[in-house]
Amino acid sequence: MGHSKAFHPTCDKEDLEIVQLNPSQAIEIIMDTYGDEIKRLVFTYLKNSADTDDVTQEVFVTIYQKLNTFQGKSSLRSWIYSIAINKSKDYLRSWNSRNKRLREKLAQSSHTITKEEITPEDRTLQKDNSNELFTKVMDLPVKYREVIILFYFKELSTKEISQALKMNDATVRTRLNRGREKLKECLSPKRGGESHG
Known part of the structure; x- marks a missing residue:
C-alpha cells in the first residue's frame, strides 16, 4: 500500500478525493489504508487487546459519521489520528469508573487464555511489545x-x-x-x- 503520508503535514488532493467518494467507499479505503496503524495507536494508549478492538471499531464509526466535516486543513492521516487519540483518551477517562470491575475480569481471564485464543493481531502487538x-x-x-x-x-x-x-x-x-x-x-x-x- 505504498502510502508515504507520514511526511505530509497538510492535506493533499488524494485525501480530499478519498473523502469525497460516497461514505461507504471512503471508509473502506480509510480502513484498508489506516486500519492496522490505528489499532496499534489505540493499543499504545489502552495496553489491552480486547479494549483496543472495541475502541478501534468506535474510531472508524466516528470517522464514518464525521467524514463530511473533513475540510483538508490537515492531512487525512492527522485528522484520523486526532479522532483515534481522542477516543482513546475518552475511554481511559471513563475507564477509571470501570477500573475495579475490569481488574476482576482480567484476574479471572489472564491465566485462562489458550494459544488458540490469541489472534494474529495479538501476536503482532506482542511482537512489538516484546x-x-x-x-x-x-x-x-x-x-x-x-x-x-x-x-x-x-x-x-x-x-x-x-x-x-x-x-x-x-x-x-x-x-x-x-x-x-x-x-x-x-x-x-x-x-x-x-x-x-
Missing part, C-alpha cells in the same frame, strides 16, 4: 508516550503531531525532549543492581 524499548515507551506517562510513539513509531512530523493532539509545536517538541530524557533514564543500567522478582 521489544524492550517499546515496553519502556509504554511505561511512560501518556503525555510523553503519545508524542514518542507518534514521532518515532508512526513517523509523524512535529507539525502533524501538534495537529493530531491539538497543541502547539513547541509543546510537542518539549514533550519529545522530556520523553527522550525519561527513556534514557529507564534504559541506563540502574545503580544498586535491582532484581526483577
Whole structure:
C-alpha cells in the first residue's frame, strides 16, 4: 500500500478525493489504508487487546459519521489520528469508573487464555511489545508516550503531531525532549543492581 503520508503535514488532493467518494467507499479505503496503524495507536494508549478492538471499531464509526466535516486543513492521516487519540483518551477517562470491575475480569481471564485464543493481531502487538524499548515507551506517562510513539513509531512530523493532539509545536517538541530524557533514564543500567522478582 505504498502510502508515504507520514511526511505530509497538510492535506493533499488524494485525501480530499478519498473523502469525497460516497461514505461507504471512503471508509473502506480509510480502513484498508489506516486500519492496522490505528489499532496499534489505540493499543499504545489502552495496553489491552480486547479494549483496543472495541475502541478501534468506535474510531472508524466516528470517522464514518464525521467524514463530511473533513475540510483538508490537515492531512487525512492527522485528522484520523486526532479522532483515534481522542477516543482513546475518552475511554481511559471513563475507564477509571470501570477500573475495579475490569481488574476482576482480567484476574479471572489472564491465566485462562489458550494459544488458540490469541489472534494474529495479538501476536503482532506482542511482537512489538516484546521489544524492550517499546515496553519502556509504554511505561511512560501518556503525555510523553503519545508524542514518542507518534514521532518515532508512526513517523509523524512535529507539525502533524501538534495537529493530531491539538497543541502547539513547541509543546510537542518539549514533550519529545522530556520523553527522550525519561527513556534514557529507564534504559541506563540502574545503580544498586535491582532484581526483577
